[in-house]
Amino acid sequence: MDENDWLALRFEEHRTHLRAVGYRMLGSLSDADDAVQETWLRLSRSDADSLANLGGWLTTVMGRVCLDMLRSRKARREESMGEQHLPDPIVSRAEGTDPEHEALLGDSVGLALLVVLDTLTPAERLAFVLHDMFAVPFEEVASVVGRSTATTRQLASRARRRVQDSTPVPDVDLTRQREVVDAFLAASRGGDFDALVAVLDPDVVLRADTGAGILQVVRGAEAVSAQALRFSRFAQASMPALINGAVGLVNAPDGQLQSIMSLTITNGRIVEIHILADPPRLERLVREASRD
Numbered sequence: 001m002d003e004n005d006w007l008a009l010r011f012e013e014h015r016t017h018l019r020a021v022g023y024r025m026l027g028s029l030s031d032a033d034d035a036v037q038e039t040w041l042r043l044s045r046s047d048a049d050s051l052a053n054l055g056g057w058l059t060t061v062m063g064r065v066c067l068d069m070l071r072s073r074k075a076r077r078e079e080s081m082g083e084q085h086l087p088d089p090i091v092s093r094a095e096g097t098d099p100e101h102e103a104l105l106g107d108s109v110g111l112a113l114l115v116v117l118d119t120l121t122p123a124e125r126l127a128f129v130l131h132d133m134f135a136v137p138f139e140e141v142a143s144v145v146g147r148s149t150a151t152t153r154q155l156a157s158r159a160r161r162r163v164q165d166s167t168p169v170p171d172v173d174l175t176r177q178r179e180v181v182d183a184f185l186a187a188s189r190g191g192d193f194d195a196l197v198a199v200l201d202p203d204v205v206l207r208a209d210t211g212a213g214i215l216q217v218v219r220g221a222e223a224v225s226a227q228a229l230r231f232s233r234f235a236q237a238s239m240p241a242l243i244n245g246a247v248g249l250v251n252a253p254d255g256q257l258q259s260i261m262s263l264t265i266t267n268g269r270i271v272e273i274h275i276l277a278d279p280p281r282l283e284r285l286v287r288e289a290s291r292d
Contacts, residue, residue, distance in 0.1 A: 003219035007048050011040055011269050011280050014055055018062045020104050023223045024129045025066035029288055035065045056140070063144045064214050072124035083213025086276050087114035088285060089260050091250060092242040110244045111262040111274045115207070116166045127152050128159035168271045170246060170264050177247035182238055185249065188228050188235035196225035201269040224273065234259065245290030257282050 018039060022032025022253045039062045077083055078210070089111055117125055123145045130136040130144070131152075142152040171177060180199060185202060187195035200221040209218040217243050228235075237253035243262040250261040264272035277283065 004044070008040075009042065010048075010054060011043060011058070016104070018058060019053070021059060021062050021114075021129065021134060022066055023088075023090075023104060024109060024114075024117070024133055025063070025125060027068060027118060029088045030284065031069060035062060035069060037125050038065045041255055056136075059130070059134060059136060060140055060144050063126055063136070063141070067126050067144065070125065071283055074122060079276075084209075084215035085213065085278075086207060086209040086215065086274055087111055087118065087242050088281075089262055089274075089276055090245075091247075091249045091260060091285070091289070092245075094242060094247075105245050110170060110246055112170075112264045112272045113163065115165050115274065116163055119166075120162060121155075123147065124155045124159040124162075127155035128163065131156050132160060168264050168266045170266055171268065174247060176268065177263075177265050178240065180268060180270060181247045181249065181263055184228075184263070184270060185238060185240075188232050188238075191229055193225050193229060193231055196228055197221045199268070199270060200224055200272040204269075204271055204273065206273040207277070208275040209278050209281075211280065217247060222278075257286055 001121050017038045018149065019032050022035045023209065026032050039058060042061055042065075043058065047123045048054070117129070118198060120128065126145055127141055128136075131138060133204065137151050137158070138152050141148045145152055145155070153189060183199045184196070186192075187199060202221050203219070204224050206216075206218040206224045206227060208218075212218065218224050234251050237250045237258075238249040238261070241248055241250040241260075243249075243260060246262065248263050249261040250257065251261070252273075259275055259277040262272075262274040263270050264274075
């Protein structure tokens with residue numbers, strides 16, 4: 001085995017961890033894979049023999065790569081009048097996530113959390129993800145973000161408050177989640193407006209990404225119920241699945257994926273709904289799933 005093969009094997013030991021960092025930082029599986037590849041290129045050009053802590057070095061380099069990607073993404077969004085997208089969902093079979101998905105998600109990383117992370121500045125997101133999610137010391141995070149340690153602590157603190165204030169705490173009992181999702185699905189299929197309202201939180205928020213950089217937002221139980229009834233025909237082909245570890249719905253008539261719906265359930269009611277119905281992105285997610 002030559003030196004490059006040995007280094008590649010050592011890198012592979014950290015790939016799943018790095019992909020998990022990238023997913024939380026970028027909310028995109030393909031972008032996370034690109035960042036992992038760039039991190040490998042930087043390792044291959046470095047003096048690996050001098051690295052006392054390869055895992056720590058790779059994590060900070062991955063963070064730096066993701067930070068650059070976030071800043072570039074922010075600039076593109078500003079140029080394109082603030083186009084918005086939902087993060088990539090991770091879809092698993094209804095009976096449980098597979099080991100690859102469990103490693104990628106770790107502690108519950110729902111779409112609701114990723115949506116909030118998307119509202120942070122790149123520096124805030126990096127500070128929060130690296131320190132709060134992966135326990136990277138603030139001193140090391142500060143070197144990545146290019147700020148003092150004290151400022152980096154403030155960045156993470158602001159991000160933490162935003163996450164705590166804006167991210168609903170989901171019910172963890174999957175059996176109870178399935179009961180709520182089944183009730184939502186039955187009401188949608190039956191066109192039962194009152195039953196839909198009953199299963200939704202009064203302040204429920206629905207976000208739908210159909211492509212073209214436009215994120216449709218509907219608020220309130222009655223408005224969301226009316227929206228669900230307008231598309232009740234799609235409910236006929238919807239099946240339960242695990243979306244980022246929580247019970248959600250996949251709409252795939254005749255085996256053709258048309259939408260993925262993530263449902264956040266708190267205290268037995270649906271508080272957030274995220275729908276990805278962007279055909280090119282759905283097609284890409286199917287391709288990536290087949291590779292995994």
